[in-house]
Amino acid sequence: EVQLVESGGVVVQPGGSLRLSCAASGFVFDDYTMHWVRQVPGKGLEWVALIDWGGISTYYADSVKGRFTISRDNSRNSLYLQMNSLTTEDTALYYCVKDDYGPFDHWGQGTLVTVSS
């Protein structure tokens, strides 16, 4: 059974930094591209970033480019999101998502990031 378990979400002040983690199991992690998707509570879904299976290629939404960095450690079956220069607009539930060569076939339950003074 595929499992994606996010962690690291906390309350952080504007301008602060945070690192989210996602522990993956139940599939061959280094065969798949992975993503982060976020959702402001009560609002829609926003794609944030992706990293290819080998960790070579990364892409970012314009809203986070230059501030967020996606990475992975295939030896630990783990995905990460380093978030810097956080603003209140980054407050959201962050999902770790597995890409099945196109569609997003498995989602974690999310970790909540709150940016507030």
Place this chain on the structure above:
Amino acid sequence: EIVMTQSPVTLSVSPGERATLSCRASQSISTNLAWYQQKPGQAPRLLIYAASTRATGIPARFSGSGSGTEFTLTISSLQSEDFAVYYCQQYKNWTFGQGTKVEIK
């Protein structure tokens, strides 16, 4: 950026009735389109990919159609568990529509 526009924003339907949800892409995406269902307090669940292929375990009452820029998700006979928010997504560069909430009439 490819913009995905869903309509209507809210759809009121009685149980047992048919629901038709629309999704439009700002440029052609061929059939690189997925539909997701999200219930309160839950993560989204993949329903349809490649515009018309049901994901594993998805009931046959869910069907998808379309290509290019116009897409449709049809729920043939709404069950109580189908009342939720539905999102379309193009996976050429991963943007989502704003969602359609299917509520009980």
